Amino acid sequence: MFAPPRVWWRPLDRLERTWLLLAFAWCLVLFIMMPVWLILGRHNVPATTYRAAPAQFQQRVEEFVRQYQVGTEKGIPVVEPPPGDVYLLARQWQWYPILKLKKGQTYRLHVSSIDVQHGFSIQPANLTFQILPEYVYVITLTPLTSGEFSIVCNEFCYIGHHVMVGRILVTD
Known part of the structure; x- marks a missing residue:
């Protein structure tokens, strides 16, 4: 049996890093918008x-x-x-x-x-x-x-x- 190589994953290239950062930034925007929309949205039924x-x-x-x-x-x-x-x-x-x-x-x-x-x-x-x-x-x-x-x-x-x-x- 052979052990897997020490670094078995391929490092992210420039395009993958860009998409990963964009996805993370969008998650942060949505996370911040939840309380903002709750307060400013004025769509909650009384x-x-x-x-x-x-x-x-x-x-x-x-x-x-x-x-x-x-x-x-x-x-x-x-x-x-x-x-x-x-x-x-x-x-x-x-x-x-x-x-x-x-x-x-x-x-x-x-x-x-x-x-x-x-x-x-x-x-x-x-x-x-x-x-x-x-x-x-x-x-x-x-x-x-x-x-x-x-x-x-x-x-x-x-x-x-x-x-x-x-x-x-x-x-x-």
């Missing part, structure tokens, strides 16, 4: 969180539905609340209830899950959050266009995940 037991949050949502229900669609209540606090519940495999909001009004959307982790994504607005049991996310929301917006679960929540679609209706 949201706060608080803790609530899933049963307690579900009870609050049921009270909200009883107070503001204006109809049903396929067995799911449609609520039309005034500007202020609105509640949305995630559970396998449903967003509950359907929200009917007014364009230009500001709402504080309280969202939580009562069972497993869900992904909350309003489409086509592309607003995305991770929704966890025992945590209520309060999202300040002011609809600027009227229409129908889909709420999609973008976190796999078991076998019925693909049918977990809710709706927000925005009227003038």
Whole structure:
């Protein structure tokens, strides 16, 4: 058996050194830009969180539905609340209830899950959050266009995940 030569690698030539330095410099730029973009980017959604037991949050949502229900669609209540606090519940495999909001009004959307982790994504607005049991996310929301917006679960929540679609209706 022969031992490998003492210097078994080939030293970098000028072109390889240049590309290596460029890659390292680009990594440094991206690393520095992360905190800069966090502070100056102004793209973070204004949201706060608080803790609530899933049963307690579900009870609050049921009270909200009883107070503001204006109809049903396929067995799911449609609520039309005034500007202020609105509640949305995630559970396998449903967003509950359907929200009917007014364009230009500001709402504080309280969202939580009562069972497993869900992904909350309003489409086509592309607003995305991770929704966890025992945590209520309060999202300040002011609809600027009227229409129908889909709420999609973008976190796999078991076998019925693909049918977990809710709706927000925005009227003038």
